Amino acid sequence: MDSLTGLHTRSRLGALALSALLGLTAGCTQEPSDPPSESSVTGTPASSVAEPPQAAVDGARIRAADTEPQNWMSHGRTYDEQRFSPLDGITADNVRSLGLDWYFDLPDERGIEATPIVVDGVMYVTGAWSKVFALDAASGKLLWSYDPEVPPSWAVNTCCDVVNRGVAVWKGRVYFGTIDGRLVALEASDGSRVWEVQTTPRDRPYSITGAPRIVKGKVMIGNGGAELGVRGFVSAYSADGGELLWRFYTVPGDPAQPLENPALEQALPTWKGGEWWKIGGGGTVWDSMAYDPELDLLYIGVGNGSPWNRAIRSPGGGDNLYLSSIVALRPDTGEYVWHYQTTPGESWDYTATQHMILANIELDGETRKVIMQAPKNGFFYVLDRATGKLLSAEPYTQVTWASGVDLATGRPVENPEARYENGTAAVVYPHPLGGHNWHPMSYNPEAGLVYIPAQEIPLLYSSETDFTYRKLGWNTGVETDKAGMPDDAEMRDQLMALVKGHISAWDPVAGKERWRIQHANIWNGGMLSTAGNLLFQGNAEAEFVAYRADSGEELWSMDAQTGIAAAPMTYAVNGEQYVAVAAGWGGAFALTAGDAATRSKGAVSHPRVLVFKLGGSAVLPQAEVADSKTVAPREFAYDADKVAEGYSLYMDYCYVCHGDRAVSGSSVPDLRYMSAETREQFLPIVLGGLRHEKGMVGFLEILDEDDAMAIFNYLEKRAEDVAEGRDQ
The missing domain is CATH 2.140.10.10 (Quinoprotein alcohol dehydrogenase-like superfamily)
Known part of the structure; x- marks a missing residue:
């Protein structure tokens, strides 16, 4: 599919799956993994314990x-x-x-x-x-x-x-x-x-x-x-x-x-x-x-x-x-x-x-x-x-x-x-x-x-007009989209200084x-x-x-x-x-x-x-070099008229986990580099919590399909910025 309509169509094909997920709420994080322990069962002592610690503190x-x-x-x-x-x-x-x-x-x-x-x-x-x-x-x-x-x-x-x-x-x-x-x-x-x-x-x-x-x-x-x-x-x-x-x-x-x-x-x-x-x-x-x-x-x-x-x-x-x-x-x-x-x-x-x-x-x-x-x-x-x-x-x-x-x-x-x-x-x-x-x-x-x-x-503080309480997301009363870093690289460098x-x-x-x-x-x-x-x-x-x-x-x-x-x-x-x-x-x-x-x-x-x-002589293992990220091939042509709306919605609901300008500064996924599969499933993920087991919340209670697509258009614009060398 190579159009906005195609993406909408794919999401509707999964409507039953999406509706089954409507009650799911999940965080914008990865699923917790099991600890690398000798005793991975919750609360179970490891067999290697010789003398139980007591923590006799008062x-x-x-x-x-x-x-x-x-x-x-x-x-x-x-x-x-x-x-x-x-x-x-x-x-x-x-x-x-x-x-x-x-x-x-x-x-x-x-x-x-x-x-x-x-x-x-x-x-x-x-x-x-x-x-x-x-x-x-x-x-x-x-x-x-x-x-x-x-x-x-x-x-x-x-x-x-x-x-x-x-x-x-x-x-x-x-x-x-x-x-x-x-x-x-x-x-x-x-x-x-x-x-x-x-x-x-x-x-x-x-x-x-x-x-x-x-x-x-x-x-x-x-x-x-x-x-x-x-x-x-x-x-x-x-x-x-x-x-x-x-x-x-x-x-x-x-x-x-x-x-x-x-x-x-x-x-x-x-x-x-x-x-x-x-x-x-x-x-x-x-x-x-x-x-x-x-x-x-x-x-x-x-x-x-x-x-x-x-x-x-x-x-x-x-x-x-x-x-x-x-x-x-x-x-x-x-x-x-x-x-x-x-x-x-x-x-x-x-x-x-x-x-x-x-x-x-x-x-x-x-x-x-x-x-x-x-x-x-x-x-x-x-x-x-x-x-x-x-x-x-x-x-x-x-x-x-x-x-x-x-x-x-x-x-x-x-x-x-x-x-x-x-x-x-x-x-x-x-x-x-x-x-x-x-x-x-x-x-x-x-x-x-x-x-x-x-x-x-x-920070540039400005009062949010027409404030309404959001069940999911931040409720600060401050315009978040005016507080982010600009896309202009020179201005951004000046601000980061x-x-x-x-x-x-x-x-x-x-x-x-x-x-x-x-x-x-x-x-x-x-x-x-x-x-x-x-x-x-x-x-x-x-x-x-x-x-x-x-x-x-x-x-x-x-x-x-x-x-x-x-x-x-x-x-x-x-x-x-x-x-x-x-x-x-x-x-x-x-x-x-x-x-x-x-x-x-x-x-x-x-x-x-x-x-x-x-005199300590231990050595950390050599740090793994992160794989260089590449933008997946994209067939969807974003609508430039939707980008500003998508940015505003992204800053309201997404940036606190996925980062300002969709630049992830942690282990949370960087949405500029979404895979083809993620793009395919974007609406069920964002609205229905399709990946709830990995910690991604479904926002259908507060966002509709048009809202989600506006965010998608913004993210596609950010992916293009990276792919064409405008933003590394």
């Missing part, structure tokens, strides 16, 4: 973590989340002899964002699709693995890849969240399931990517999904049996219904007009938490609005509490204590879910108990963690939405032109990916520095940057600092690097064969210090950014746990 042990620095027992090593290790066997003087000691291949070629946990010689780490692995920390030998069997279909309900940031351990058990919203407890000895509970409603697009925290026998877990349309909350479950103990909603629901907690009484008046609760309102607690045992306060970071555009969710204005806020709660009850809102009336996806660090620092001659954060909005905040009082706020990256923060009021001094909701498009720094995203920072108390994996990137990252060595006492390490691109990894005067980071160029912590001098690096976004950690077994990092390209930037992501050397997925020691 609150007293975490509080005294510095007395056993060989272990890394919680997400940030300690409750204060400083990600600084007292281990000093590897130092700035001997790090040049660091070498790979062992590696463990993770099974799914998707984003890897976990920090491994190590307790008494056993490592617990998660991979994509919420799979869990227990490894011998000295040898890398697999002890057991657990696959929660997340349905591939659920990936359509995620904003940012099927990632997971790690586990928590407590009294012989391992706890983790799943992409489809479950909290699971496993026996640390063999990986068998003890209990699991669904923490989120199944009829809304919730997900879990963050690591749980455990305080006083309570497992704290949040969730994500604000881009798609949900209401945020954080929950506490009994570590023993999984019973729900309390839940704190971060934004008010339907005003006609009773409020779920007293803190919402002060929040409700800050939401003015609109029907935000029908979409959800947002405010998801999707990543960072910290705990102060002395004050007995749990700190949660709250995310963006749903939709982003305040004029849609709250047309009367208002601060919209507790969006973009740090909130202090009592861990026993979930009782509200205080909050500080970093971005009142947030409208740019400026979450405050980024890493929070607790420390005691000298300010104006007085030792202050502080909480520090570099949220997406570009300012570094230091707050009194007992009261929430703002102590300092200075920009750590390029910021144009506000000129500063008024210390007297605690409020930003906004640039009125950044309020695109008023009807005028605006180029604003930072981008929704933030001046700093989820990638963990590190605070080195010996150097007095916070190391921020920062980034610089702008603005997209860059850096390490900022931030002095929280002086409120300024001491030095900077510049990177060519964003989405560089989280940070680790140690008492050996070392700073470790992986980056988008597939490098794992050691720097001098006091000056930033590069001392050592290694080719990891894949981009690294996760943060390293360090531990010791039998007196030997190791440095470990979970490596693997993926996540929000890799999925969505197209050309901007693929320009990095690390834009290839080889997911592994990499472990180093002094």
Whole structure:
């Protein structure tokens, strides 16, 4: 067939098959594969386990973590989340002899964002699709693995890849969240399931990517999904049996219904007009938490609005509490204590879910108990963690939405032109990916520095006209088709030159940057600092690097064969210090950014746990060279008049998985190179979910055949661009 009519005809011939698939929903991802384990049965211990690991961790042990620095027992090593290790066997003087000691291949070629946990010689780490692995920390030998069997279909309900940031351990058990919203407890000895509970409603697009925290026998877990349309909350479950103990909603629901907690009484008046609760309102607690045992306060970071555009969710204005806020709660009850809102009336996806660090620092001659954060909005905040009082706020990256923060009021001094909701498009720094995203920072108390994996990137924000809620797809209220990269290569190069990252060595006492390490691109990894005067980071160029912590001098690096976004950690077994990092390209930037992501050397997925020691001599297998892509012969002549419409629809429904300008920056298929078979089956795939077993959603509920064909015309135009050398 060589015409538009022919393609329509072929799809109708399969109408019965398509209609049978109408109820299927699937994610824009590949199907999860089985782990390469000695025990591939879910939750079954491998026969090679000689001495079952116990993970006998409790609150007293975490509080005294510095007395056993060989272990890394919680997400940030300690409750204060400083990600600084007292281990000093590897130092700035001997790090040049660091070498790979062992590696463990993770099974799914998707984003890897976990920090491994190590307790008494056993490592617990998660991979994509919420799979869990227990490894011998000295040898890398697999002890057991657990696959929660997340349905591939659920990936359509995620904003940012099927990632997971790690586990928590407590009294012989391992706890983790799943992409489809479950909290699971496993026996640390063999990986068998003890209990699991669904923490989120199944009829809304919730997900879990963050690591749980455990305080006083309570497992704290949040969730994500604000881009798609949900209401945020954080929950506490009994570590023993999984019973729900309390839940704190971060934004008010339907005003006609009773409020779920007293803190919402002060929040409700800050939401003015609109029907935000029908979409959800947002405010998801999707990543960072910290705990102060002395004050007995749990700190949660709250995310963006749903939709982003305040004029849609709250047309009367208002601060919209507790969006973009740090909130202090009592861990026993979930009782509200205080909050500080970093971005009142947030409208740019400026979450405050980024890493929070607790420390005691000298300010104006007085030792202050502080909480520090570099949220997406570009300012570094230091707050009194007992009261929430703002102590300092200075920009750590390029910021144009506000000129500063008024210390007297605690409020930003906004640039009125950044309020695109008023009807005028605006180029604003930072981008929704933030001046700093989820990638963990590190605070080195010996150097007095916070190391921020920062980034610089702008976005053209413009208000979506005639906004309607989409059951499938993002609901931001921002015109996505105006935010993508242009087709003109010269203009695209100029814009991509603005997209860059850096390490900022931030002095929280002086409120300024001491030095900077510049990177060519964003989405560089989280940070680790140690008492050996070392700073470790992986980056988008597939490098794992050691720097001098006091000056930033590069001392050592290694080719990891894949981009690294996760943060390293360090531990010791039998007196030997190791440095470990979970490596693997993926996540929000890799999925969505197209050309901007693929320009990095690390834009290839080889997911592994990499472990180093002094004198390590292991060698990674030679990386496979990807087959050069070719555009399949095409008989269909696209309609030039349909391309613009197709681009708009593509940006509404497809780009968050398949990339800006249909340039895939991850293992998700690049649609410019569709096979002849895919072209033949395009409508049953897109509308009916014909390839649901591979994770491709069917969109018939929200797209009709004409819509799908418009997208097909756009993709054929992009394929022609490549075939004729206009876009490589």
